Every structure is written in structure tokens, then in C-alpha cells.
Amino acid sequence: MSETMRALVMYEPGGPEVLQVRDVAKPRIKRQSDVLVRVVAAGVNPADWQNRKSGQRHDPNAETGSPTILGIDGVGVVEEIGDAVEGIKVGDEVWYIDGGYPGNPGSYAEYKVVHGAYVSKKPTSLDFVQASALPVVGLTAWEAVFDKGKVVSGDHVLVHGGAGGLGHVAIQYLSTIGARTATTVSTDVKAESALGMGAELAIRYRSQDVNKELKVWSGKDGADVVFDFVGHDNFARSFEHAAPYGRLVNTVVSDWPKGSNAMAEWKNLDVSFVNIGLPQIARDHRNRLRQVKVLDEIADMVDRGALRAHIDRVVSFEGVGDAHRALEAGETIGRVVLHI
Numbered sequence: 001m002s003e004t005m006r007a008l009v010m011y012e013p014g015g016p017e018v019l020q021v022r023d024v025a026k027p028r029i030k031r032q033s034d035v036l037v038r039v040v041a042a043g044v045n046p047a048d049w050q051n052r053k054s055g056q057r058h059d060p061n062a063e064t065g066s067p068t069i070l071g072i073d074g075v076g077v078v079e080e081i082g083d084a085v086e087g088i089k090v091g092d093e094v095w096y097i098d099g100g101y102p103g104n105p106g107s108y109a110e111y112k113v114v115h116g117a118y119v120s121k122k123p124t125s126l127d128f129v130q131a132s133a134l135p136v137v138g139l140t141a142w143e144a145v146f147d148k149g150k151v152v153s154g155d156h157v158l159v160h161g162g163a164g165g166l167g168h169v170a171i172q173y174l175s176t177i178g179a180r181t182a183t184t185v186s187t188d189v190k191a192e193s194a195l196g197m198g199a200e201l202a203i204r205y206r207s208q209d210v211n212k213e214l215k216v217w218s219g220k221d222g223a224d225v226v227f228d229f230v231g232h233d234n235f236a237r238s239f240e241h242a243a244p245y246g247r248l249v250n251t252v253v254s255d256w257p258k259g260s261n262a263m264a265e266w267k268n269l270d271v272s273f274v275n276i277g278l279p280q281i282a283r284d285h286r287n288r289l290r291q292v293k294v295l296d297e298i299a300d301m302v303d304r305g306a307l308r309a310h311i312d313r314v315v316s317f318e319g320v321g322d323a324h325r326a327l328e329a330g331e332t333i334g335r336v337v338l339h340i
Contacts, residue, residue: 002026003025003026004023004024004025004026005023005024005025005026005027005109005110005111006021006022006023006024006109006110006317007021007022007023007024007067007069007105007108007109007110007317008020008021008022008069008070008071008108008109008317008320008338009021009022009024009067009068009069009108010052010067010068010070011067011068012055013052013053013054013055014052014053014055015053016049016052016320016321016322016324016325017321018052019052019070019320019321019324020067021317021318022067024067024069024109026110026111027105027111027112027113028113029080029081029082029113030113031082031084031115032082032083032084032085033082033084033085033115033116033117034081034082034085034113034114034115034116035078035080035081035082035085035088035094035113035114035115035116035119036078036079036080036081036111036112036113037074037076037077037078037079037094037096037111037112037113037114037119038076038077038079038110038111039074039075039076039107039109039110039111039112039340040075040076040077040128040129040132040339040340041074041075041076041128041129041131041132041337041338041339041340042071042073042074042075042106042107042108042132042337042338042340043071043072043073043074043132043133043134043135043136043137043335043336043337043338044071044315044320044323044324044327044335044336044337044338045072045073045136045137045165046165046252046327046328047072047100047136047277048070048071048072048100048106048108048324049324049327049328051068051070051100051101052070052324053328066102068101068102068105069099069100069105069106069107069108069109070100070106070108071099071100071106071107071108071109071338072097072098072099072100072106072107072136072277073095073096073097073098073107073132073135073136074095074096074098074106074107074112074132074135075093075094075095075122075128075131075132075135076093076094076112076128077091077092077093077094078090078091078092078094078119079111081116082116084116085116086116087116088116088119092121093121093122093124093128094119094120094121094122095119095120095121095122095131095132095134095135095295095299096114096118096119096120096135096295097118097135097136097139097276097280097291097295098112098114098115098118098280099112099114104280107338108317108320108338109340110340117285117288117289117292118288118289118292119292120292120295120296120299121296121299122299123298123299123302123303124303125302125303125305126302128339129311129314129337129339130309130311131302132337132338133165133309133310133311133334133335133337134169134298134302134307134309134335135295135298136165136276137165137166137169137309137335138169138294138295138298138307138309139276139291139294139295139298140166140251140274140276141166141169141170141173142173142294142297142298143274143276143294144166144170144227144229144249144251144274145170145173145174145177145227146173147274148247148249148272148273148274149225149227149247149249150225150247151174151177151179151224151225152177152179153177153178153179154178154179154180155177155179155180155224155225156179156180156182156214156217156218156220156223156224156225156243157174157179157180157181157182157223157224157225157226157227158181158182158183158184158214158222158223158225158226158227158241158242159171159174159181159182159183159184159194159199159227159229160183160184160226160227160228160229160230160234160238161183161184161185161229161230162181162183162184162185162190162193162194162197162199162202163183163185163190163191163193163194163333163334164229164230164330164332164333164334165332165334165335165336166229166251167183167194167227167229168193168194168197168309168310168333168334169307169309170227170229171183171194171197171198171199172197172198172306172307172308173307174198175197175198176301176306179225180200180218181198181199181200181201182199182200182201182202182203182213182214182217182218182223183199183201183202183203184202184203184204184205184210184230185202185203185204185205186204186205186206186330187204188204189333190202190333191204193310193333193334197310200217201213201217210237210241211240211241214241218243220243221243221244222240222241222242222243222244222246223241223242223243223246224243224246224247225242225246225247225248225249226238226241226242226246226247226248226249227249227251228248228249228250228251228252228254229251229252230252231250231251231252231253231254232252232254232255234254235250235252235254235255235257236257236258236260238250239257239260239263239264239267239269240263242267242269243267244267244268244269245267245268245269246267246269246270247269247270247271247272248264248269248270248271248272249271249272249273249274250271250272250273250274251273251274251275276291279291309334309335310333310334310335311334311335311336311337312326312332312333312334312335312336313326313332313336313337314336314337314338314339315336315337315338315339316338316339317338317340320338323336323338
């Protein structure tokens with residue numbers, strides 16, 4: 001058995017050019033709770049290009065010579081398990097959210113070691129590439145819609161970025177609740193995609209007044225719940241889009257905009273945030289297990305035909321750099337997947 005594997009690595013933060021295909025040491029099981037997964041596909045997430053670009057999770061100790069391997073979720077086949085692993089066996093097709101930073105390499109690689117408790121069965125109705133489009137966005141949108149948004153049937157909901165990875169999954173969740181969903185998009189093609197997922201109204205934010213369109217559509221001074229899957233400057237505008245006594249949920253790290261405290265207080269807004277990476281970084285075993293249970297719920301939804309992921313493109317190691325550029329530029333519809 002080979003002691004090395006192919007992986008897409010980075011030795012310093014920067015643009016897509018810092019990503020390099022290299023032969024690196026193949027990971028080994030070190031604990032009885034470990035599982036070795038042969039990775040078949042991985043999601044290419046906005047967090048990946050953000051971490052690559054900012055170096056936020058890059059190891060500044062260059063003397064170690066250890067590269068960073070990005071990729072925070074993956075799908076593959078179990079090749080080896082520790083003696084303490086339960087519920088998973090060799091040969092199982094699994095998915096997980098884990099790694100992608102120094103000290104815990106991610107899934108832009110042929111093999112990945114994961115704690116056995118954080119691995120669960122992938123949807124049986126999907127192949128590996130299709131399944132890899134869902135773990136991160138499925139979990140993030142779940143926490144936003146079901147945990148933080150507290151959406152109920154009949155709510156008027158605004159989803160920013162409805163044709164994106166998070167947005168198109170959230171729209172489908174909202175449909176299962178019976179919510180009425182509007183979304184913001186940049187192009188007619190993205191509008192068609194979002195409407196096809198269940199949105200009732202697609203607002204072209206570049207040419208239309210979002211507030212005006214919302215008020216006409218909802219009959220209220222905004223939406224009952226606003227999901228900001230875009231962040232940054234859009235976060236500031238999202239306060240205006242929420243109706244009095246409404247809820248605003250943000251999933252993208254964004255500075256708290258000037259004047260937003262006063263607006264949130266005046267409109268009695270409930271503002272909350274979603275960060276699915278916290279349990280991993282904080283080594284919070286209890287909440288990581290809760291996330292695995294959500295992945296099981298998502299797999300069940302998929303196998304019942306209640307959820308699907310739109311894949312914009314499938315790339316190899318060599319194509320990840322261009323995929324990062326496309327994601328950062330907002331050119332993609334749905335998800336990008338790395339097929340290993």
C-alpha cells in the first residue's frame with residue numbers, strides 16, 4: 001500500500017496560484033476512534049477560497065514544512081476503522097464535515113482521517129459527486145432556517161443569494177415549512193434557477209428596488225424573516241429589508257454596520273448568526289454530534305425526494321483555482337464539486 005497520496009496543498013496564503021498538486025504523506029489512523037476515508041468527492045465552498053486568500057487558518061510556522069489542505073466537507077468510502085468505532089464499517093459510503101485547516105487537513109486529498117462519531121452514511125440515492133454538494137450548505141441552511149430563523153407556515157421570507165449554494169437549499173427547506181419565499185438574484189438565469197427551487201418572487205437587485213418589491217409582494221414593511229447568505233455590504237442593507245418584529249439571520253462573517261443597532265432596536269429585530277465551524281474549532285463534541293444528526297436528517301430528505309442540490313460544475317485538482325475565482329466573483333449557480 002502506498003505511503004503517499006495526491007493532494008491539493010498550499011504553503012502560504014494568497015491567490016489561487018498558491019494551490020499546488022503534490023504527493024504528500026498518506027494519513028494514518030492514530031486513535032481507536034478514527035476512520036480512514038478514501039475521498040471520492042468534496043465540496044468547494046466559499047470558506048475555502050476565503051481561508052486560502054486571507055491565511056486566517058494558515059500555519060504561520062513555516063519551519064514545519066507542513067502544507068495546508070483545504071476542503072471542509074467530503075464524501076467517500078471507509079477503508080479502515082479504529083477498534084472503538086461503532087455504526088460504521090469498512091466499505092460504507094459516508095459523508096462528513098471536518099478539517100480544512102492546519103492541524104486537521106481537509107478533503108482536497110485522496111484520503112482523510114475523521115473521528116468515527118463525525119462520519120455518517122451518505123444518501124443512498126445520490127452518487128458521490130452529487131452527495132458532496134450538500135454537507136456544508138445543507139447543515140448551514142438547516143441551522144439558519146430551522147434553528148435561528150424560526151420560520152412558520154405563511155411567513156414572508158427573503159433569501160439573499162437564492163441561486164447560490166446556501167440559497168437554493170434554504171429555499172427548498174422553506175418550501176417544506178409552507179413559507180412564502182422571495183429572493184434576490186443578479187441575473188435572469190439565476191432568477192429562473194431560484195424560482196425552479198420554489199421561490200415565489202425573484203428580485204433582480206441590480207435593476208429593481210428590493211425594499212419596494214418586498215413591500216408590494218408581502219403587503220408589509222419588509223419580510224418577516226431575512227436570510228443573508230451574501231454578507232458584507234449586503235448585511236447592512238438587510239436591516240432595511242426586515243419588517244418590524246422580524247428576524248435577520250446572517251451566515252457570512254460581516255462587520256456590524258454603522259447605525260444598525262439603532263435600526264434593529266427601532267424595528268424590534270431579532271438578529272442572529274450561524275457559524276457551523278465553531279463546534280469543530282472549539283472541539284465541542286456534543287454540538288458536533290448534533291450536526292451529524294442533522295446530516296442524517298438531510299440524507300433522509302434527499303432519499304425521500306424532498307431535497308436536491310444543483311451542481312454548477314465539477315472540477316479536478318487542477319480546476320479548483322478557477323472554481324475559487326468563479327465563486328468569489330459570484331459567477332456560479334448552486335454548487336461546485338471537486339471530483340478526486
